[in-house]
Amino acid sequence: MKIREKIIEGGLAFSALITVLTTIGIIWVLLSQSLVFFKDVSIVEFLTNPEWTPLFTNKNYGILSLLSGTILTSSIAIAVALPIGLTIAIYLSEYAPKGFRTYVKPMLEILAAVPTVVYGFFALTIVTPYLKTIFPEIAPFNALSAGIVMGIMIIPMISSLSEDALFAVPKTLRDASYGMGSTRYQTAFKVLVPAASSGIIVSIILAISRAIGETMIVAIAAGQQPNMTMNPLETVETITAYIVQVSLGDVPHGSIEYRTIFAAGLTLFIFTFILNNISFYIRRKYQERYE
Amino acid sequence: MENTSQKNINNEDQSMSQDTTEKSKVILESKKANVYYGDMHAIKNVNIKMRENSVTAFIGPSGCGKSTFLRTFNRMNDYIDIFRKEGEFYINGKEIYQKDVKVEELRKTVGMVFQKPNPFPKSIYENVAFGLRIQGIKNKSVLDEAVEKSLKQAAIWDEVKDNLKKSALALSGGQQQRICIARALAVEPKVLLMDEPASALDPISTAKIEELIYQLKENYTIVIVTHNMQQAGRVSDRTAFFYIGELIEFGKTKNIFTNPKEELTERYITGRFG
Structure with missing residues (x-):
């Protein structure tokens, strides 16, 4: 009986953990990939350039x-x-x-x-x-x-x-x-x-x-x-x-x-x-x- | 108990001989008042007259209809779908359920203070000015004056005069209730209906409210519902005892408490039931 309780408890905690881990995972992916991006493009350009043309030959990265x-x-x-x-x-x-x-x-x-x-x-x-x-x-x-x-x-x-x-x-x-x-x-x-x-x-x-x-x-x-x-x-x-x-x-x-x-x-x-x-x-x- | 129902018609005038309010005008009156909630007969054939500048207490056990009856005088029962009434209700000689009576106007004449202090989640000033604002008064000096006057009348000016912008919810329960009284007074009603105004308060706050009621009757006609018989004894000139929707006895408070005519009244005030 005690073991069953433990299993249920563990299962519940795991379910809760999944959502937290997913969130952390998303933030991690966003941050790490963005960091690589910002090595090539300065944050100043990102925030001030009025053009956004990354898919063209003349590339601009203004968000x-x-x-x-x-x-x-x-x-x-x-x-x-x-x-x-x-x-x-x-x-x-x-x-x-x-x-x-x-x-x-x-x-x-x-x-x-x-x-x-x-x-x-x-x-x-x-x-x-x-x-x-x-x-x-x-x-x-x-x-x-x-x-x-x-x-x-x-x-x-x-x-x-x-x-x-x-x-x-x-x-x-x-x-x-x-x-x-x-x-x-x-x-x-x-x-x-x-x-x-x-x-x-x-x-x-x-x-x-x-x-x-x-x-x-x-x-x-x-x-x-x-x-x-x-x-x-x-x-x-x-x-x-x-x-x-x-x-x-x-x-x-x-x-x-x-x-x-x-x-x-x-x-x-x-x-x-x-x-x-x-x-x-x-x-x-x-x-x-x-x- | 069965033989009490017809006796309430005349018991008002008999006990009036030394009453100071004896000759003043009748302000509130009901004739053959009956109130129903769906199938329930909440008020049974009540005739009562209340005079200007007097305090009348409604007492009786829970569920006897005293609050219901109180609320018929400013038509607060109108919002209850299953509410139905028969008979006539007069304020200052005017039948208040007639078609030409505007309920909003009526409630400006007949103010109400509720059981639980219910200030709006606004500042003290805005709470008291509310009634004037909804009448469209915007002039600041008029509002300032009315707020100060009402807070003084409600005996709370000294406690709040430096904090009028503070939220009324930050005050203690007893202070909140006096703010609610000030809010009701600001529109200068003739009548003040109080539905157990001190039942949610501590003894000190209760004493303050009672003292206030005593002062207010110089300018207002007050009807107070209370569960507390000592309170009825302290604040009221006249007391009406209700039991299961009937007005059992109505007369000078002193007489009701020392020499009740009805056995039922005596049993209630001596605490044998209720």
């Missing part, structure tokens, strides 16, 4: 033109998802009839379960042609269409997590607000949203982090042309899309072109790592909030 693509598409996504997601969250937690919430919330979460490749061709074949009727000069591959569709994809992240945060605000605060003669609208925006703000911020950060890491939609719909621009109608390439491009291409292993994806990956990892840590920090503060 900014990829980073701008990532920031542009993610910003569009958040601009779409934040107002819609937050409105849904407030409606579901404060206005919707009780039964409605239990049915609609899972349905919304289906949006997050749609394969991203489906979103990708949805952006390319439906959204872009539609946008062309509004902006005739829009490029066939463009940041706007990819950003909008990515925004739709992350709506449930914001609406669901924000709704949880709003729903968790103690009933005593609602009582206090209504007892002072507040309307529903005032209660929602002057009491509940501020009280749930840290939870809402966490949901936004996680959604941003998801948008930054999103690959398929941008690879399909935003294009593969590094472009340091903030014009949403142009073709851009995000860090993730570049990694896909090189991974699928015929770049020889061990070459400097090949190592660029590790440097790009490391940049991406640092970004999402920081964002996730901020959200972790806010969430921990949030737990000691009401008492």
Whole structure:
């Protein structure tokens, strides 16, 4: 019996260890390969050169033109998802009839379960042609269409997590607000949203982090042309899309072109790592909030 | 116990002879009030009149309906789906469940203090200014003045005047409750409903709240629900004893505690049940 307990315990510890080891492994690979890359390319050039052309004969290694693509598409996504997601969250937690919430919330979460490749061709074949009727000069591959569709994809992240945060605000605060003669609208925006703000911020950060890491939609719909621009109608390439491009291409292993994806990956990892840590920090503060 | 139900109609006026509030205006009144939660008959045919600048205590065992009844006077039960009421409820002569009564306006006249201190996770200042802000008042000097006046009325100004920007959640439970009282007073209500305002507090904080209630009745009409009979005895002019949804006895607090007319009341206040 004792041995059985030990085996189970060991098995559980091993499972936990696998995830930790995987993370360490990923960081190790990223760091070691990037270090080799940065022997050939200076960090200053990497961070300041406005061109990213490692696959051309005239090689430039400026991550900014990829980073701008990532920031542009993610910003569009958040601009779409934040107002819609937050409105849904407030409606579901404060206005919707009780039964409605239990049915609609899972349905919304289906949006997050749609394969991203489906979103990708949805952006390319439906959204872009539609946008062309509004902006005739829009490029066939463009940041706007990819950003909008990515925004739709992350709506449930914001609406669901924000709704949880709003729903968790103690009933005593609602009582206090209504007892002072507040309307529903005032209660929602002057009491509940501020009280749930840290939870809402966490949901936004996680959604941003998801948008930054999103690959398929941008690879399909935003294009593969590094472009340091903030014009949403142009073709851009995000860090993730570049990694896909090189991974699928015929770049020889061990070459400097090949190592660029590790440097790009490391940049991406640092970004999402920081964002996730901020959200972790806010969430921990949030737990000691009401008492 | 069976013969108590019809006796509560007239027991208000009999014990009024030496009451100081005797001639003042009736502010709260219910006529044939019945409240139901689904199938449960929570309040049974209650008639009661409460006068201006008096403190009325509702006492009775848990689940007797006293909090429910209290909340019908600012319509806080409206949010409960299965709540249903019959009869009439008057504030200052106006029936408050009529269609033309705006519930938000009603609650500005009838303030409420809850069992558990429930300040907003905002600064002390913003807590007290909340009621004025939702009325659209933005003028800083008006707000400053109202905040100071309310905090003084709630007897907490001296403790917090240097820290008005501090979060109200950083205060002790007793201080938080006085902030909540100040918050309710800031909109200058006529009536203050208090639902066991000291039940979550330590004895010293409780004493402060009781003293405060005594001072507040100069300007407000107060109704307090309490489990604590000594508290009812200390703070109230009149006491209403509820038992399973019925108003068993209502009269001057002194009389209720020294010379109750109903056997049930006597048994309750002497601690034989409850």
